Structures are given as structure tokens and as C-alpha cells.
Amino acid sequence: MTCSANPRPAESQTAVRIAGNRRVGAGVHLLRFRAPAIARAAQPGQFLHLLAPGMALLRRPFSIHDIDGDGIAILYRIAGQGTALLSRLRQGEPLDVVGPLGRPFAIENGRPHHIVVAGGIGIAPLQLLLRRLRAAKLSPLLCYGCATKTELRPHLRVKRIVATDDGSCGAKGFVTAALEAALDRYPGAQLYGCGPWPMLKALAAIAARRRLPCQVSLESFMACGVGACQGCVVKAVDGYRTVCHDGPVFESAAIDWDQEPVV
Amino acid sequence: MTCSANPRPAESQTAVRIAGNRRVGAGVHLLRFRAPAIARAAQPGQFLHLLAPGMALLRRPFSIHDIDGDGIAILYRIAGQGTALLSRLRQGEPLDVVGPLGRPFAIENGRPHHIVVAGGIGIAPLQLLLRRLRAAKLSPLLCYGCATKTELRPHLRVKRIVATDDGSCGAKGFVTAALEAALDRYPGAQLYGCGPWPMLKALAAIAARRRLPCQVSLESFMACGVGACQGCVVKAVDGYRTVCHDGPVFESAAIDWDQEPVV
Amino acid sequence: MNRNTPVKPVDLAVRVCGLRLKNPVIAASGTYGYGAEYRRLAPPADFGAIITKTVTLAPRAGNPPPRVFETASGMINAIGLANVGVEAFLRDKLPGLRRCGALVIANIAGNTADEYARLARRLDGAPGIAAIEVNISCPNVRHGGVAFGTDPRVAASLTRKVKKAAKLPVIVKLSPNVSDIAAIARAVEDAGADALSLINTLYGMAIDSRRRRPVLGNVTGGLSGPAIKPVALYCVHQVCQAVKLPVIGIGGIRSAEDAAEFMLAGACAVQVGTATFADPGAARAIARGLAAYCREHGFGKASDITGALHK
Amino acid sequence: MNRNTPVKPVDLAVRVCGLRLKNPVIAASGTYGYGAEYRRLAPPADFGAIITKTVTLAPRAGNPPPRVFETASGMINAIGLANVGVEAFLRDKLPGLRRCGALVIANIAGNTADEYARLARRLDGAPGIAAIEVNISCPNVRHGGVAFGTDPRVAASLTRKVKKAAKLPVIVKLSPNVSDIAAIARAVEDAGADALSLINTLYGMAIDSRRRRPVLGNVTGGLSGPAIKPVALYCVHQVCQAVKLPVIGIGGIRSAEDAAEFMLAGACAVQVGTATFADPGAARAIARGLAAYCREHGFGKASDITGALHK
């Protein structure tokens, strides 16, 4: 253990102060704080396990949305008590941060195309991925689906295809349909995805059909966040895998897509 | 029940907003909010059962410190988690208030003198009592004991005798000793007291020795606050009595002073 | 929702062993006194029924203080069944409660099975009592102080005695401090109980590390409140699978969602205890919230929630 | 404090059935994996001892998800004893833990008493294991799935078999889901156990009222965390009065005061589980806080806290 080389960045527990926390959409907030060690080490797809004062007991996992110098940004949707509480915290209030945790996206430089597929709040971990793909001159394409126009987040300037449930922006319907229509133009693309289970399931089916490599970021209830409790597993084709340690990023072919987790 | 005439003011559950909450001494804060019905009805010695957002489960009882028009003031000492939390609340935040509750001080107009004995934070319920005594032209004397000068609260202009543990103001030593020394000048006085158990016990002994009537306000852990759970009892000479409903104000002669409650 | 569709009213009434409760929310014994104490803050009329503080044959002074203490999302109490005794209850407490039109269930406890039977007989004749709830979590003085509710045979024989003594419906209130609550439930069902209510408090203790003393005057006490809800749900779920009797769910309920969870697990009604201390308006809010829950889930009446857990 | 008085160092070390723990804080089984997972956030060296995840003879995949869920001041889990099996444990997991210099206690469970004995025998020879903790909360397949820890005779005979199979100290971990935990403790003591640890989780359940489904894939689970502390303290207090064996307290401990409460009730050490999830630094803070507690109360060593409850 301590003696084995670990390719992942070392995680730590850090006390930080909130630098900013504002609403950026319907029920969606952006939290910012300084955490130099995490900002230096973190890779796209990794997450932080947060404890805010007033949270009942367990931490809450959030992807690293973006990194700017020493600053970390978390994009979150109010989903329950913990996130509601988080959204009420103000600048200067303390946060306890554990991370960076989990298996990051692997940027496959050898691939001719890189397509990033986001569904709703699933954009959260993908902003940093897009940034790193762009920095590596891999000119990613973003396929972004959400309910309606106003949910779209401002983000990096990258090529994009948009789909909304109500057609208020881009194609009307599922982002995976829009992706499918575009894929012929991107042979051999590496796919990356994050979003609701049905979207990821459809994405995995497309990847399988077209024999494209695809990495997806999954969610689960968590307790420890470090692989110690076996609490956060998803069903993979060869057994259970922890989302916190074996994931959150998995090869889509490794997942048993018939076992939708309840989250 | 509903049919019997009840001399006590009717209690209610009210949502209020904090009008002010500031530190007024070492670990002592003053909380203010508007609650017209309570302000109209409450009598000195009664208490409110407060629930603040973030409080774990049970309410916390606090005496009504003062009433000014529609405004209620609570004077409280940080004693644990609940009061620490209360002290961090800001203007505009919500509070859930149940009250006024409990047996108030009875102002015995027939008595020639009225002496109010306060120990430390025990001044909390006595400010309103002093105000009402003064309004009734009963020119009360306040005997006020506390650890040190800076703990003394500004309050109504009334006659007073002060004692501090460190002698930094008034007599050095116990307020009950100072009271004893003065009592000859106030024959037949009605005594009223609130403070730590040992002080009240000494006061009760003085009252018994001099055959003076004496009302004391007691404390206890509480659950319901209305006499339903039997959780908050003190030992009286004739059995257990609920502090919330039979008290908090008791005749000192009714209490078994050898049974110091653990609070 | 379409503004032209009239909102169909939800029928909140439920039936429990022949009684009609106007809503499924019942005040739990020991947390609502004899009804008068909360008459303004949580009027008896808000509840489907009121269960009064456990009464014993003779009045009881109860335990030395402190008697209550807050714990993480819960509280422990050691009141010691302080009560006025059955005669004062009938004479001084019951008439007021009756005038409020509340459905009154009287909760009883004794030191011996005979005491329970005598209490049941005494209450059976009294006008204004709709049912008897039997608190079997008390130590049985004839059997070395082991609680009646711990042994299926003891619980069954107690139930039979009470049933023989009273014509009123008998609800047996189960203790969670047992190895197999379903076994107790089955034994009590076989012995003729009309309904079950569960859970009573979990055994608990608090220590003041600063003073190095137990907090409660009685050293140990009973744990209640949201902290115990998962245990209570587990017990209700187990018991509902084991018996056919109506089950009343108790333990940490403070919201309509909590109440719905117990009903989904199979309870036909719920009791609210500790939550009333925190929020006297809890029962009313729960009843209203259950109506909203029924509307959202397409249930025409609250009783449809009972057992409607997807498998 | 007088600046000239040197602060006397507090000796945090405690002895439990022959083992010397450098401090009384132990990682609870199932919450600390096999040690490697928390090596940076909560290094094994912070703990007096590490208890590894329950191992079984064969690897176990565990229960379908969801496996964990937060409740009021607690959580329920139904991991289903997912583990790599005893051989992979010895081969892949133990060596790393040994290199950290941690005192390792291996926790075992089986479907039959024979399986427990085989596990004990296998671990007994392995270098780097200081003691065996026996998880008796598991269903006994030979006896209709009733947990080994529920019946004093079954628990005693299991203890005897494990003791016969191993020379290492045997710690029996008790379940709180019983009518009389002191009776189980006495039976296990008579059967030759070297120490007791308690409590394991309380049976619990959670229901998602919106989806009308049990939350956990396994339907029911075990409740842990601050919510159960009063129950755990009660059990430790009862057991310490009933037996002479050293007792390790477990259940909802997250601060030095919590740990002190269990030690005052009679525990010689404590285990920390759920608190580590919330705060990986909890164990270290508890050990430090216990030193401060000792200083405040004039205890020269942590072991002086054990049983120092005023009566």
C-alpha cells in the first residue's frame, strides 16, 4: 500500500473558506474556493467529498467543474437537504474538503476525435475535461442536452451540438439522437459522457454499436468516498465496482446497463 | 379543560423574524423580535420555548427579559450547542416561538417592600418584573450579584445593591450576604429571585428564617414545555412539580432545596 | 394541474380495529399528557385519536430528575410512568378530553398481569374511552423485572388476561428491545389482540463526561425521536409481514413523508410523539401532508397507502 | 494553568486482552476497508488498532445497490459482507497493513460454526494478526437464519469452537438486536472469549416514499452513527456490569467526549466507524482529545477513565 506507486494524485483533507457561491440557473449554483494543492493535482472526472457546517452527517460528492489557478469551482444542482444547505452558505463560510478522489477521465491522445456528451447537470465534470482536451489541442466537440435553453451553462468556447427537450435551443429531443446523426463525421472518435442514466445507457449502446471507446462518469450514494466501505457500488459486467474508487469514470463497456442504480 | 377559565395568558406558536441579536457581555447576547400577541399577554417570569433553524430537535426555554411595545427581548448566555447556534443567527432569520408559558411571578401589591434578587444570567426574567413593579409604583430594590463588574447589565433605573465575586463593583462576595445585611431596613418585604441553585437555596433559607414570602424562578431540562411530558420536574416538599407548568416560578418554601437539579 | 379539474378531496379517515379515526395521526402515549396541556398548541381535534399517558392503578410520582435529555436527532426519557392513577384519570382528566370530541384511547401498565386486568376492567365501563392500549414494555415484578414484552408467552398470557377483562378493542404496544419482534407480534395476535402499535422507546443511556455521571436520575431511559425511525420502520415492516392484525406505526415520525413510509410498510395509522415537542403543529401538518401525498400518488383515501410498497 | 508547571504527559496506551494499543481508538470493521484505502486521510498509525473488514472463507460480492443511505444523525448500510475472502486477504491486503506498523485485528464471519473455526485456524498462523474479532451478527444457516448472536447457547458454542481453533486472543462482537445483551455477554465470557466488543449495527430500514420502494437493495440494513450512541452506551453499561472481560465500546462515537462516555461506562477502548466517513481526521482528534480529557480530570493515563463513573 504506502509502498506501491500510485498514479493518482494524493488526496487530502483541507479546510477552506467559500470564495463565492451564486445561483447560475434554475436550481443550479456555482461554488468557488481556493485549494492550491487540489487545483494543482486534480484531473478531470475526479471529485471532492464536501462537508459543510450544518450538514447532518455524511459528506456529499461533487465533481470538480473547473480549475482556475488556485481556485476550484463546483457546479451543483439542488437535489435535497445537503445541496439546499450548501446553496445558502455565503462567502467566507468554512467548508471541509476531501479530495481529489476517484478515477479521472483518461485523455486518449491517439484518437482522431474527442466527443464530450453532457446531459443536464452532467456538464459538471466535463468543463474541466473540455479545457484539458483543448489545452492538448485535441479540439473536442461538445454534445450538450438539457431540458430547456435557460439551463445551458456558459462555458468554454468549443465546437458544439445542442439538443433541448423543448426545442428552445438546438435540436429538439435527446442529445444522443443528435450525437448519432453527427457521428459519421467523426470516425474513430473517443467518447466521454456524464448525465442521467438513460442518456448514458443510450450513449453506451451507440458506442458499442459503432465500436467506439467511451468513458462515462457515474453517480451513487456514498459514505467513505475512498473505497473503504463498499457502499457506492454499481453493477459492472464482471461484478460490483465502487463508484468512488474504481470510478466515477468507467469504460462504458464495463457497466451492466440493465441495472439502473437508484439515486 | 377548554371549558375551565384559565387565568394565564393563552400560549401560541408563532413564526417571527429576528430583529436584532447582539453580544452584550462575555458570552451573553440579547435577542429581539416582534410578537404582538406575546408582548400583550406575557407576564414577568413567563418563558418562551424557541426553535431556531439548525437546532437539532428540542426547543430551548428562555425567560422573557423585557417587552417594549410589540417587541420581545431575550437575554441569554451561551451554555451549549443550541445557544451557540442562536448567537450566530442574524437579523431577518426566522425563529419559531411558543409561548408565553409557565406560571409568572405574582406581584403582591399588599407588601410594603419588594426586593428582587438576581444572580448572573438570573437577571433575565427579572428585568420585566422590575419594570412591572416600578409601573405599579412599588419601588423595587434590586440585589444583583455576579462574577465581575463587566457582567452587570445596563437595565432599568431602580434602587440597587450590587455584589461581585471579585469585588470589582459593590460588595465583594455573595449577593445573599449583601441582601441579608440590608434586610432589616425592609421589614415584611416580598422577595423574588432568579439565579444559580446555591444562591436561590441561600435566599430561600433567609426567607424562611425571616418568615418572608419569596418567589423563585427555577430551571430544568425541558421537552414539551407545557406540562404534558412530566420531563422537567423539580422536587418540591410534597412531590415532583413541573418547572414548565407548575413553575418556573415557585414559592421558595415549596421547594426541597436539598435536591439540587443537574442542569 | 389543469385549473378546470376540481381537486378530488382525499378521504383521510382510517379504520383501526372497529374505530373510525378521522385521520391516521394519533398522539403517542406519554407525549401528550391527558390532552389538556396541549389544548391550544396542538388541539385534540387535530388528531385522529389521542392516547393518554400510561395510567397505573395507584398514582405514581415517577423517577428523580433529570428525566429528559436531548441526544443526536433524538431524546432519552426516564419519566418513570409518573401518572395520577386510574381513578383520578377517570374523574379529573377524562371528562375534559371527552368534551373536546377527541377519540380517546387509554394506555395502561401494571406490575403484574392482574394489575393490567384490573385496569382494563375499570376502564372498560368508563364512557368516552374507545380502546385500550397495553404498554407491555414494563418490568414484570413477578418475573424478576423482565419486561412483559420480551417473552412471547408472557406477552400472550398478558394479552389474554386483558382481553378477558375488557370488551373494548385492545391494542398491544410492542417494545423494540427484543430479539424477534415478529415472534412477539404473532404470539399477541394468537392471544386475541385487536391491533398492535409499535415501537415503544429503545433502551438508552446518556453520560455527562464532564461530571462523570449518568445524565438521567434513573441512569437509563428510553430513546425516541427521528434517530430511531429506521429501527421503527424495520420493526413495522417485519411485523406487518408476520401478522394480519392492524398495525399502528410509531417512532420518529415528524413529517407526512415519514408517516407515509410507515403506512407503505403496512401500518394503518401512525402515532406522533417526540415531534410534537419540537413542533406542536406537527400532527396537523402531517395530516395535511398525507392528503397531498395521496393526491400526488393517485390514492383516493389515506388507507390506500397502507401496504402500497412496490416489491 | 501555571506556566511553570510542566504539563505531565498522559499515557494514552491501553491493554486489551494482552495487546498493547498505543491509544484507545480502534478502526471499526467494515468502515476502514483493509487499511490501504484511508492510508493518506486517516493513516493506520493514528489508531491504537485496525480491525479489518469482515472476511469469509470465500470471497463475497455483497448486496445489490443502493447499499448505504443517510438517516437522521445516522446511516443504514447493507453491504452484505462484500469481501475478498480470507486467502486474498492474507495474500494481498495484510502485507501492506503490516508494513505500516498497524496493530491488526482480523474480523471474521461464517455461515456455520465450522466456517468460523476454519477461518480462525487459517488466521491463527498468519504473521501480523494480533487478534481475531468474531462478528456473531450473521445469520446461522444451520438454524433457520437466526443470527448466532441472538441465542446465548449458540453464541457460547460458537465462541468455544473459535477459541479451540486459535491461540490468538478472541474478541466477540455482540449484536444489540437482542432482548438481553448481558445474558449473551455472560454466555460468551463463560465460553472463554478474551474480550467483547459492542455494538454492531441496529436493524433498520428506509423507505423512499416518493418511489414507494425500500431504499436499500437488500430492503433492510444496519443503523450506525451518532443516532445509536445512547443505545450503545446502554449496552456497554449493562455488559460491563455483567462480565469481567475487557469491553470495547462501539456506536456513534465521533468526539473525545463520546469516547470518554464509553470508557466511563466501563469500556477499555473504543471503535470508531461512521465518524471516519464524516471526518477522516476523527480518530486522531479523539485520541488527542482523550489526552486533554485526562489532563482536565487528573487522570495520568487513559486507562484510568475506564469505569470512573461516579455512582
Ligand SMILES: Cc1cc2nc3c(=O)[nH]c(=O)nc-3n(C[C@H](O)[C@H](O)[C@H](O)COP(=O)(O)OP(=O)(O)OC[C@H]3O[C@@H](n4cnc5c(N)ncnc54)[C@H](O)[C@@H]3O)c2cc1C
Ligand atoms: C462522483 C459524484 C460526483 C457528483 N458530482 C456532482 C456535481 O458536480 N454536481 C451536482 O449537482 N451533483 C453531483 N453529484 C450528485 C450529488 O452528490 C448529489 O446530488 C448530492 O449528494 C445530493 O445531496 P443532498 O443532500 O442535496 O440530497 P439528499 O437529500 O441526500 O438526496 C436527495 C436526492 O438526491 C439523490 N442523491 C443523494 N445522494 C446522491 C448521490 N451520491 N448521487 C446521486 N444522487 C444522489 C437521491 O436521489 C435523493 O433522493 C455527484 C455524485 C457523485 C457520486
Ligand SMILES: Cc1cc2nc3c(=O)[nH]c(=O)nc-3n(C[C@H](O)[C@H](O)[C@H](O)COP(=O)(O)OP(=O)(O)OC[C@H]3O[C@@H](n4cnc5c(N)ncnc54)[C@H](O)[C@@H]3O)c2cc1C
Ligand atoms: C424556564 C426557563 C427559563 C430560562 N431562561 C433563560 C434565559 O432567559 N436566559 C438564559 O441564558 N438561559 C435561560 N434558561 C436556560 C436555557 O434554557 C439553557 O441555557 C439552554 O437551554 C441551553 O441550551 P444549549 O443547547 O445551549 O445547551 P445544551 O447543549 O443543551 O446544554 C449545555 C448545558 O446547558 C445546560 N442546560 C441545558 N438545558 C438546560 C435547561 N433547560 N435549563 C438549564 N440548563 C440547561 C446543561 O447543563 C448543559 O450541560 C432558562 C431555562 C428554563 C428552564
Ligand SMILES: Cc1cc2nc3c(=O)[nH]c(=O)nc-3n(C[C@H](O)[C@H](O)[C@H](O)COP(=O)(O)O)c2cc1C
Ligand atoms: C417523554 C416521553 C414519555 C413517554 N411515556 C410513555 C408512556 O407513558 N407510555 C407509553 O406507552 N409510551 C410512552 N412513551 C413512548 C411514546 O409513546 C413512543 O412510543 C415513543 O416515544 C416513540 O415515538 P416518537 O419517536 O414519535 O416519540 C413516551 C415517550 C416519551 C418521549
Ligand SMILES: Cc1cc2nc3c(=O)[nH]c(=O)nc-3n(C[C@H](O)[C@H](O)[C@H](O)COP(=O)(O)O)c2cc1C
Ligand atoms: C458501511 C458499514 C459496514 C460495516 N461492515 C461491518 C463488517 O463487515 N463487520 C462488522 O463486524 N461490522 C461492520 N460494521 C459495523 C461497525 O463496525 C460498527 O459496529 C457500527 O457501525 C457502529 O459503530 P459506528 O456508529 O461508529 O459506525 C459496518 C458498519 C458500516 C457503517
Ligand code: FES
Ligand atoms: S463510498 Fe465507500 S466504497 Fe465508495
Ligand code: FES
Ligand atoms: S417539559 Fe414536559 S412537562 Fe415540563
